[in-house]
Amino acid sequence: MSGDARIRPVILSGGAGTRLWPLSRLGRPKPFLALAGEQSLLRQTADRAAHWGRPLVVTGADQAEAVAAELREALLVVEPCPRGTAAAIALAALAADPDELLLVMPSDHRIADAAAFRAAVARGAPAAAAGRLVAFGIVPDRPETGYGWIARSEPPLGEGVYPVARFTEKPGRAEAEALLAAGGHYWNAGLFLFRAGDGLAALDRHHPEIAAAARAAAADPAAFAAAPALSWDRAVMERTQAAAVVPVEMGWSDLGSWEALHALGPHDSAGNVVSGEAAAVDSRGCLVRSDGPAVVALGVDDLVIVATERAVLVVPRGQSQRVSEAIDALEARRQK
Amino acid sequence: MSGDARIRPVILSGGAGTRLWPLSRLGRPKPFLALAGEQSLLRQTADRAAHWGRPLVVTGADQAEAVAAELREALLVVEPCPRGTAAAIALAALAADPDELLLVMPSDHRIADAAAFRAAVARGAPAAAAGRLVAFGIVPDRPETGYGWIARSEPPLGEGVYPVARFTEKPGRAEAEALLAAGGHYWNAGLFLFRAGDGLAALDRHHPEIAAAARAAAADPAAFAAAPALSWDRAVMERTQAAAVVPVEMGWSDLGSWEALHALGPHDSAGNVVSGEAAAVDSRGCLVRSDGPAVVALGVDDLVIVATERAVLVVPRGQSQRVSEAIDALEARRQK
Numbered sequence: 094m095s096g097d098a099r100i101r102p103v104i105l106s107g108g109a110g111t112r113l114w115p116l117s118r119l120g121r122p123k124p125f126l127a128l129a130g131e132q133s134l135l136r137q138t139a140d141r142a143a144h145w146g147r148p149l150v151v152t153g154a155d156q157a158e159a160v161a162a163e164l165r166e167a168l169l170v171v172e173p174c175p176r177g178t179a180a181a182i183a184l185a186a187l188a189a190d191p192d193e194l195l196l197v198m199p200s201d202h203r204i205a206d207a208a209a210f211r212a213a214v215a216r217g218a219p220a221a222a223a224g225r226l227v228a229f230g231i232v233p234d235r236p237e238t239g240y241g242w243i244a245r246s247e248p249p250l251g252e253g254v255y256p257v258a259r260f261t262e263k264p265g266r267a268e269a270e271a272l273l274a275a276g277g278h279y280w281n282a283g284l285f286l287f288r289a290g291d292g293l294a295a296l297d298r299h300h301p302e303i304a305a306a307a308r309a310a311a312a313d314p315a316a317f318a319a320a321p322a323l324s325w326d327r328a329v330m331e332r333t334q335a336a337a338v339v340p341v342e343m344g345w346s347d348l349g350s351w352e353a354l355h356a357l358g359p360h361d362s363a364g365n366v367v368s369g370e371a372a373a374v375d376s377r378g379c380l381v382r383s384d385g386p387a388v389v390a391l392g393v394d395d396l397v398i399v400a401t402e403r404a405v406l407v408v409p410r411g412q413s414q415r416v417s418e419a420i421d422a423l424e425a426r427r428q429k
Numbered sequence: 430m431s432g433d434a435r436i437r438p439v440i441l442s443g444g445a446g447t448r449l450w451p452l453s454r455l456g457r458p459k460p461f462l463a464l465a466g467e468q469s470l471l472r473q474t475a476d477r478a479a480h481w482g483r484p485l486v487v488t489g490a491d492q493a494e495a496v497a498a499e500l501r502e503a504l505l506v507v508e509p510c511p512r513g514t515a516a517a518i519a520l521a522a523l524a525a526d527p528d529e530l531l532l533v534m535p536s537d538h539r540i541a542d543a544a545a546f547r548a549a550v551a552r553g554a555p556a557a558a559a560g561r562l563v564a565f566g567i568v569p570d571r572p573e574t575g576y577g578w579i580a581r582s583e584p585p586l587g588e589g590v591y592p593v594a595r596f597t598e599k600p601g602r603a604e605a606e607a608l609l610a611a612g613g614h615y616w617n618a619g620l621f622l623f624r625a626g627d628g629l630a631a632l633d634r635h636h637p638e639i640a641a642a643a644r645a646a647a648a649d650p651a652a653f654a655a656a657p658a659l660s661w662d663r664a665v666m667e668r669t670q671a672a673a674v675v676p677v678e679m680g681w682s683d684l685g686s687w688e689a690l691h692a693l694g695p696h697d698s699a700g701n702v703v704s705g706e707a708a709a710v711d712s713r714g715c716l717v718r719s720d721g722p723a724v725v726a727l728g729v730d731d732l733v734i735v736a737t738e739r740a741v742l743v744v745p746r747g748q749s750q751r752v753s754e755a756i757d758a759l760e761a762r763r764q765k
Binding site for chain 2: 386
């Protein structure tokens with residue numbers, strides 16, 4: 094094997110996600126939103142992927158039409174039902190040539206520096222071609238408790254490629270601070286590179302029922318439902334001895350919360366991030382966004398205010414992860 | 430003259446008003462809103478007025494059709510152009526019989542206790558029939574700086590009817606506290622009772638150009654524009670020697686701000702006032718109102734959050750009088 098193996102981009106575009114409610118919702122999930130820039134996140138992801146060729150896009154039946162309309166170049170792999178990223182990646186691996194390197198990427202993240210991403214993929218490719226399951230690890234700049242962390246081991250496998258010592262699921266605050274201070278620990282961004290055949294073999298070893306369900310789905314879509322819903326991280330990366338990590342700094346954000354979008358900016362002189370038909374008057378540190386009615390924040394600090402034609406959310410900036418409580422409250426109200 | 434003189438209700442329904450933006454706006458002024466109860470404020474005012482007979486409703490050309498649709502019983506007096514309440518009342522006085530007692534009332538206030546209002550009118554009627562220009566004065570329960578105040582004099586002219594010592598325009602905080610503590614001072618609610626002929630005579634004496642413009646408007650509507658835009662309070666009540674005041678407690682509110690609407694309730698156990706498709710979760714002391722998209726306040730305190738299909742306002746409760754800044758901000762944004 095060599096680093097010249099062909100790379101096949103695999104874009105995962107499933108899942109609903111409510112963390113950006115009311116902007117994201119069942120009929121308009123996050124990949125279809127233009128959260129950072131003019132284009133949808135899915136379109137931006139496909140543009141990055143185009144460097145390596147036509148992408149395989151794994152998506153649900155409910156989103157297939159929208160994905161096809163947005164990405165005319167995509168090869169669609171439709172999940173019979175949602176069963177997590179392990180089963181989704183298995184479907185992609187079965188659709189690819191076993192010797193292709195699958196470059197797996199979520200469809201709803203931001204990568205500001207695409208050249209840095211390409212360089213990291215180039216660093217990881219020889220290890221992947223040699224049988225490693227490579228994860229790209231984001232160099233952390235804060236003690237984030239919302240992500241999984243990857244600890245590297247020594248010695249390096251090549252320039253900028255390390256064995257994985259262990260995966261740490263979402264740590265507590267103190268642990269996250271220790272990981273950040275120690276160095277050699279990276280955020281797991283759900284970006285992977287491995288030979289399709291190696292990925293399937295690892296899944297066969299650690300969760301054969303997932304691989305079996307994905308294979309059976311070709312003849313009988315209903316058989317896919319037998320796969321347990323697990324992430325690729327949990328099902329494979331945390332268990333395999335072949336894991337490697339390529340650290341990368343590339344202006345990455347998972348845009349996973351209103352807090353993350355506020356951090357991204359652009360900020361006005363009072364630290365507000367304002368977009369759509371909206372204004373922040375005598376206000377500081379607010380995210381004010383409208384895709385519907387005109388919104389004015391007047392004399393308020395550190396609030397997230399997001400409006401669509403259907404719904405408006407007002408929540409303190411540090412508490413935007415509580416958005417599910419807002420959805421529950423409206424649901425309860427409607428059932429009265 | 431006697432207290433049996435016929436009373437003619439006069440409802441003033443002009444003006445746009447932005448203090449309840451975004452709920453009120455040019456095309457949907459405050460009298461047409463159902464702010465306290467199921468009916469519009471105009472409809473509620475007309476229902477109170479019905480006790481005395483068919484009302485004269487003075488309104489602008491732009492609102493005449495809407496008023497006619499809402500109040501089929503009304504006799505409409507259409508202002509050629511807006512010129513303040515002095516000119517509007519002059520038009521009504523000219524349309525009435527000189528011996529009728531005009532009971533002038535704004536169309537956008539709340540009066541919870543209609544019986545108390547009727548009793549106050551009955552107390553004031555003999556004085557009005559005898560030539561007094563009677564103002565109904567709200568017994569104050571707070572040192573309100575947003576209203577004009579009326580000081581009574583002694584001895585009474587009859588039971589519960591006093592001469593007016595003076596009018597005080599919107600006082601400062603210290604002065605308002607002194608007026609409240611002193612007693613014998615009442616809020617000017619814009620509610621008046623006087624003989625039509627006496628009102629016109631007083632206007633002829635103190636502002637003859639207004640009376641003249643109103644008379645000329647019958648033949649030439651354009652002549653009305655010559656009237657200076659003054660309130661009845663300023664033009665007549667503050668100048669006449671014939672002013673009297675009838676103190677009254679009747680659950681009055683001018684609903685003049687979001688603060689006033691919050692005070693009115695009904696409050697939930699955390700002091701929130703929630704109406705429309707809206708919810709307050711883990712929030713205290715908020716006004717959350719929607720006539721458009723579903724609104725959720727989550728983890729916030731003492732905010733006014735008001736949404737329509739067109740606009741959303743978020744402002745701290747004590748600052749809702751700053752609403753014009755919000756309108757200006759949107760206007761500036763649209764002109765960019």
